[in-house]
Amino acid sequence: MPEAMNGRDAATLVEAAVGALVHVDDEGLGLGDVLAMPQGVIARHVREAARNCGADEASVEQLVTAATSPDLADGLTEAILGELRTNNDVAQVIDEAYARRKDLMGIDPLTISSGALLLVALRLRRLRITRKDQVDIQIDMEPMKTGIVNAILRFLRGS
Incomplete structure (x- = not known):
């Protein structure tokens, strides 16, 4: 997440990322409107x-805390987006969705949307991404999950 972003821009970026990832998900998450979910859900x-x-129970509980804590929302978002952006195609999908949404007024709070992004x-x-040149790219997201979990845990531990 760019450092110069204010809370509204960060929330818009996360909302765009969630929307973009759900849109190009190849298998269907079955989550409905994840941005509207209560934090308990x-x-x-x-x-x-x-x-x-495959996270151990201590890590599971740390991830749940990170997904629901207002104090951790900025770092959680930064850790997830940083890891997702290691794939140029995923980064492009997120950036394009952000560009389309950044002027919209309806924005969920960063805490809710960053938890949704983690989920x-x-x-x-x-993911199946259709590029502008009509080339379909399939991206296996499984290898990125460990990186996302580790990035969040590093953030939570302050390292």
């Missing part, structure tokens, strides 16, 4: 998704 889904990613990032298996 996000926590339950994050707990399940983190366990399915989506942990639940995704594959």
